[in-house]
Amino acid sequence: MAPYLVGVSLKMYFSHARTLAWCSAVAEVARAHPAVRDGAAELFVIPSYLSVTAAVDLLRGVAAVGAQDLAMEDEGAFTGEVSGAEIAEVGCRVVEVGHAERRRLFGETDAVVRAKTDAALRNGLAPVLCVGEAERGDPESVAQECVRQVDDALSSARAAGRNGHVIVAYEPLWAIGADSPAEPDYIRSVCAHLRRHLDSSPDFAGSRVIYGGSARPGLLGEIADDVDGLFLGRFAHRAESLEEVLDEVLSTRAALQAAGGR
Numbered sequence: 180m181a182p183y184l185v186g187v188s189l190k191m192y193f194s195h196a197r198t199l200a201w202c203s204a205v206a207e208v209a210r211a212h213p214a215v216r217d218g219a220a221e222l223f224v225i226p227s228y229l230s231v232t233a234a235v236d237l238l239r240g241v242a243a244v245g246a247q248d249l250a251m252e253d254e255g256a257f258t259g260e261v262s263g264a265e266i267a268e269v270g271c272r273v274v275e276v277g278h279a280e281r282r283r284l285f286g287e288t289d290a291v292v293r294a295k296t297d298a299a300l301r302n303g304l305a306p307v308l309c310v311g312e313a314e315r316g317d318p319e320s321v322a323q324e325c326v327r328q329v330d331d332a333l334s335s336a337r338a339a340g341r342n343g344h345v346i347v348a349y350e351p352l353w354a355i356g357a358d359s360p361a362e363p364d365y366i367r368s369v370c371a372h373l374r375r376h377l378d379s380s381p382d383f384a385g386s387r388v389i390y391g392g393s394a395r396p397g398l399l400g401e402i403a404d405d406v407d408g409l410f411l412g413r414f415a416h417r418a419e420s421l422e423e424v425l426d427e428v429l430s431t432r433a434a435l436q437a438a439g440g441r
């Protein structure tokens with residue numbers, strides 16, 4: 180049975196000191212947890228840039244670390260930017276691309292997302308490619324729109340003949356920062372469609388689909404058949420919550436195994 184992927188973005192919520200304390204607490208939880216020890220869960224953590232190298236050290240052996248953004252280029256006169264090459268050099272394995280907040284607040288266009296997805300793959304990083312609809316719709320049309328976003332984001336990388344592992348984070352924009360996630364059936368329907376689509380792309384074999392947008396303990400069991408994991412934000416700010424999600428990975432796998440699923 181494939182492991183569930185549990186990712187956390189700390190966005191810009193924490194100070195450096197709080198990030199270090201959180202990473203230490205998460206490392207302790209993860210080292211002791213059978214879901215991580217036995218490979219039932221795979222973790223990744225995405226702090227802000229300045230905390231990335233410390234997080235790599237604190238989480239070594241229990242969680243991959245990533246960055247929240249990367250430059251389109253690999254080096255040069257690009258003040259304020261951080262290249263995928265450097266992100267990989269310091270030990271990151273994943274990088275977020277196209278998050279709704281970067282699109283909405285910092286003007287990232289489809290062209291930028293295409294270039295950054297390519298830059299991630301070019302540097303051996305798995306893009307955590309964020310896709311999602313602006314407004315709640317019918318799941319079939321939403322899924323088609325998300326597939327369009329995925330294919331558009333991958334198009335430059337494909338044209339360059341690249342392949343690799345992509346983590347598609349399905350995040351309905353209306354569920355980000357909300358009180359509760361999208362309804363389980365809605366999530367399942369969109370994610371199942373996205374997974375079928377990725378499965379039909381041999382150049383990105385092994386890619387996974389995770390759900391984010393007010394994801395929290397209690398959700399995985401409701402959607403587990405149709406997702407490869409969760410992308411958590413605010414509801415992972417307590418290490419205990421992450422522990423609850425890891426508990427749920429074990430109970431969910433046991434239930435699915437008993438039912439002969441996944």
Ligand SMILES: O=C[C@H](O)COP(=O)(O)O
Nearest residue numbers: 188355356392393412413
């Ligand atoms: O990166 C994570 C997502 O945007 C979800 O954030 P949230 O769970 O705080 O809504």
